[in-house]
Amino acid sequence: MCTLEKRGNLFLLTLTGDDEQNRLNPTVIDSLLSALSQIKSQATPGSVLITTAHGRFLSNGFDLSWARAAGSGSDALDRLRFMVKSFKPVVAELISLPMPTIAAVTGHAAAAGFLLAISHDHILMRGDKGVLYMPEIDLGMTLPEYFAVAMREKIKSPAALRDMLLTGAKLKAVEAVKMGIVDSAHDSAESTLKGAVDLGEQLARRKLNGEVYAEIRKSLYPELCGILGLTQKDVVSKL
Numbered sequence: 001m002c003t004l005e006k007r008g009n010l011f012l013l014t015l016t017g018d019d020e021q022n023r024l025n026p027t028v029i030d031s032l033l034s035a036l037s038q039i040k041s042q043a044t045p046g047s048v049l050i051t052t053a054h055g056r057f058l059s060n061g062f063d064l065s066w067a068r069a070a071g072s073g074s075d076a077l078d079r080l081r082f083m084v085k086s087f088k089p090v091v092a093e094l095i096s097l098p099m100p101t102i103a104a105v106t107g108h109a110a111a112a113g114f115l116l117a118i119s120h121d122h123i124l125m126r127g128d129k130g131v132l133y134m135p136e137i138d139l140g141m142t143l144p145e146y147f148a149v150a151m152r153e154k155i156k157s158p159a160a161l162r163d164m165l166l167t168g169a170k171l172k173a174v175e176a177v178k179m180g181i182v183d184s185a186h187d188s189a190e191s192t193l194k195g196a197v198d199l200g201e202q203l204a205r206r207k208l209n210g211e212v213y214a215e216i217r218k219s220l221y222p223e224l225c226g227i228l229g230l231t232q233k234d235v236v237s238k239l
């Protein structure tokens with residue numbers, strides 16, 4: 001599950017998984033969507049989202065145990081497809097959210113969990129524990145189109161894309177900073193969250209127009225917006 005806390009202008013969204021891996025199953029995905037809808041409805045100039053988690057994992061990706069529990073192979077695949085389809089709106093909400101977004105990666109972020117992290121504008125990550133990992137190549141799974149498009153538009157280094165998607169590299173924070181995937185590495189989970197809050201408060205003081213912010217963000221990722229069904233529009237909030 002996840003919790004939502006408002007600290008002044010900051011919305012703190014925390015994955016508090018029943019299982020320590022914060023696996024993204026339909027229940028968790030629904031709770032994320034509900035929280036993001038609540039955040040969007042309460043957005044004001046200066047609002048900022050910080051997404052983080054408790055425990056060793058930001059998220060270890062989709063809940064494959066839930067898929068396998070379906071019984072037959074085809075039913076398991078149907079459950080996997082369902083999670084893939086259900087998670088797409090979470091990415092769409094983050095890409096279109098009318099405020100700056102910060103991921104405080106306080107543990108491992110793998111597969112859909114990594115996509116959750118890079119769907120934020122800023123990524124801060126603990127350097128003592130935790131890796132970024134795309135296990136699909138090791139699992140023998142291809143990437144859903146919106147995963148691949150998000151990776152291509154968010155990660156600009158061909159070597160980084162190759163290492164993550166074709167080699168299945170497990171990147172520690174310092175390596176991910178060098179690759180331009182993560183903005184900063186921090187000593188601990190606590191200092192990562194503090195860094196995220198400090199950045200959030202700095203951004204909040206700008207009192208940015210959320211509608212303009214969202215439209216400019218969407219203009220950075222046209223292919224991803226197309227896949228997510230997000231349209232773009234011109235906004236002039238003041239002249």
Ligand SMILES: CCCCCCCCCCCCC/C=C/C(=O)SCCNC(=O)CCNC(=O)[C@H](O)C(C)(C)COP(=O)(O)OP(=O)(O)OC[C@H]1O[C@@H](n2cnc3c(N)ncnc32)[C@H](O)[C@@H]1OP(=O)(O)O
Binds near residue numbers: 064130133139141173
């Ligand atoms: C035919 C048509 C079919 C159609 C079907 C649908 C379409 C197809 C679509 C398919 C779907 C594709 C998209 C899939 C998305 C998903 O989400 S699927 C779910 C995938 N998830 C996974 O596979 C999970 C992957 N995770 C892992 O492999 C591991 O959990 C991990 C992330 C690698 C972490 O491993 P773990 O052993 O738990 O790590 P730790 O114990 O925490 O650490 C190990 C040791 O390493 C040390 N360490 C870790 N990080 C650091 C660091 N940054 N710095 C230093 N040291 C670090 C850590 O301390 C440990 O060391 P010790 O403590 O000494 O043991």
